[in-house]
Amino acid sequence: MNNGKYADACQKFQRVANVDSGSSLLVQRSSGLATELKEVIKERKIFLKAYKKAKMLSENYEYTASNTKLAVILGYGSINESYYRDVYNNSKKLKEYNDRILRSLGYTVDDDSTDANKTRSQKYSKNTKQDVFSGISDSAASAAESKLTDAQVKQARKDLKAQGLNEKAFTDEQVRQVILRAKHEGKSVKQVADEFK
Known part of the structure; x- marks a missing residue:
């Protein structure tokens, strides 16, 4: 399960849960973990799809729209679980990149919290007094x-x-x-x- 092979682990837990003569505690735990892993697999698909879309938006210079997609991932309550670590890290890096670009374009990027479990709110306001050509010395x-x-x-x-x-x-x-x-x-x-x- 720790290697990211969630579907395989889910099947193994399901097999244990289906054993008739097994320990009731073991069957109960396996059943619970199988259910949890089904949810993880479903959520990972959603997150990976959202990340892929956010990356494509960022590559097309749509940084604000990309950050909106990333908010779906970064605002998820259990995003810090090990199941989602790769998606979380990639999303966080992409958001930091988007924010850096937005700032260089003269936008103010307010991040209300760095804690992914709290609601994220991003406000982009144009700052015309900032140097338009801020990416160069x-x-x-x-x-x-x-x-x-x-x-x-x-x-x-x-x-x-x-x-x-x-x-x-x-x-x-x-x-x-x-x-x-x-x-x-x-x-x-x-x-x-x-x-x-």
């Missing part, structure tokens, strides 16, 4: 910004306006940062600016 960002021409900034403002965004809401420095982040992430200027409007 200040000196590297400054060097890259200085290489951008005024014509590039003007063109980016035109692109933002054409896409229906208020280009005047951004300072020249912020527009430069948006351009650099768009290049760095392989996105359009509008996609990056949308994240911070």
Whole structure:
């Protein structure tokens, strides 16, 4: 059972539980463990499916949606049991990754508790005052910004306006940062600016 072979263990417990002439205590314990393992197998399938979906969402840059899926796993009352340890550890790592990305994009990620047995609540709020290009050191960002021409900034403002965004809401420095982040992430200027409007 400790090796993660839950289905095999469940069958063995079920065999012991079905013995007619066996010790009643042993039969009772085996029956209880067989029932528990059936539940574990069912829950693991649900958790693995949720984790797979959360990972796919994260890979598609949908970090908030990914964290919502992970909340199903991390908020489960018995998630700290050894049966779920691998799923719990993978989910926790993915959530930490998502949170790190969200913070670098200017979102505030509030985690009400690190205890998985308590209800989790995550609030994401946009922080436009935070540096748009926070994933790179200040000196590297400054060097890259200085290489951008005024014509590039003007063109980016035109692109933002054409896409229906208020280009005047951004300072020249912020527009430069948006351009650099768009290049760095392989996105359009509008996609990056949308994240911070």
